[in-house]
Amino acid sequence: MAYKDIFNMIPIRPPKRFQSSIDVKSDRLRKGGLLKDQFLFAPDICIPENEIVPSSSQSTNDTTNNSIALTKRILHDDYNESISTLRRSKRQTSKQLGITKYKSATSFDSFIERQCEDGLEARHTGTIKGRGVYTTKKFFRNDYIVEYAGELLIQSEAKQREILYGRNHDIGCYMYYFKWGEKLFCVDATEETNRLGRLINHSRKNSNCQPKVFVVRDQPRLILVALRDIEIDEELFYDYGERRKDIVESFPWLNE
Numbered sequence: 001m002a003y004k005d006i007f008n009m010i011p012i013r014p015p016k017r018f019q020s021s022i023d024v025k026s027d028r029l030r031k032g033g034l035l036k037d038q039f040l041f042a043p044d045i046c047i048p049e050n051e052i053v054p055s056s057s058q059s060t061n062d063t064t065n066n067s068i069a070l071t072k073r074i075l076h077d078d079y080n081e082s083i084s085t086l087r088r089s090k091r092q093t094s095k096q097l098g099i100t101k102y103k104s105a106t107s108f109d110s111f112i113e114r115q116c117e118d119g120l121e122a123r124h125t126g127t128i129k130g131r132g133v134y135t136t137k138k139f140f141r142n143d144y145i146v147e148y149a150g151e152l153l154i155q156s157e158a159k160q161r162e163i164l165y166g167r168n169h170d171i172g173c174y175m176y177y178f179k180w181g182e183k184l185f186c187v188d189a190t191e192e193t194n195r196l197g198r199l200i201n202h203s204r205k206n207s208n209c210q211p212k213v214f215v216v217r218d219q220p221r222l223i224l225v226a227l228r229d230i231e232i233d234e235e236l237f238y239d240y241g242e243r244r245k246d247i248v249e250s251f252p253w254l255n256e
């Protein structure tokens with residue numbers, strides 16, 4: 001499956017306030033009284049949607065889970081190899097990666113590492129979109145919202161998986177491609193889990209959050225950050241970034 005062009009990198013400014021004093025406190029304790037030297041960088045990210053299968057049953061059914069299990073078995077050897085490649089190549093400096101470093105006073109890594117999904121719940125939207133994620137607390141602009149959690153893959157493996165997933169129309173599109181340094185990676189969140197980032201729907205015109213790459217222990221993690229203040233009971237949306245004409249014509253909701 002093809003992917004769209006990656007946009008320029010857009011740095012995000014660290015939030016001016018701490019999102020939660022509890023998180024900051026635990027982070028300080030963990031790191032011996034110091035906030036870790038960390039940085040944010042934010043290449044724009046895209047999800048290839050050219051094989052989106054609009055499905056009402058994206059899904060907990062056995063067929064889907066079996067397909068995923070089968071795919072993983074088939075790809076098992078490649079998977080081990082690709083992840084070890086990833087690990088081998090991870091020790092690049094930010095200069096090599098061409099990434100601007102931003103020291104942040106606020107630590108997002110504690111949110112990521114403890115899989116924080118506070119203030120969110122999944123509900124059925126009652127529309128063709130299927131499930132969506134809604135807020136149960138207020139978020140402020142630049143707040144951490146949730147991780148787009150899944151398996152980190154290199155591009156070649158992700159493409160192989162997509163071919164297999166594409167054979168099963170019960171499998172929805174949960175592959176999230178992004179550029180990190182000079183390389184393309186993908187977070188595959190196809191497997192049904194209880195993580196919420198994978199359930200956030202698309203809006204081009206009314207997105208209220210935005211994907212960013214955040215590095216934890218030298219590994220890129222995808223997170224969603226609030227674009228503006230978000231009130232309780234709002235559905236979360238981000239722009240999937242797909243602009244290819246043929247794809248958008250096939251899935252007109254990408255323009256909404």
Ligand SMILES: C[S@@+](CC[C@H](N)C(=O)[O-])C[C@H]1O[C@@H](n2cnc3c(N)ncnc32)[C@H](O)[C@@H]1O
Nearest residue numbers: 052054058129130131173198199200201202253
């Ligand atoms: C990452 S999943 C989002 C969660 C999905 N709604 C679910 O129930 O599992 C992406 C899929 O959700 C659906 N979707 C997301 N945003 C949509 C929108 N604005 N309109 C229609 N369908 C949408 C499409 O089927 C898309 O392939």
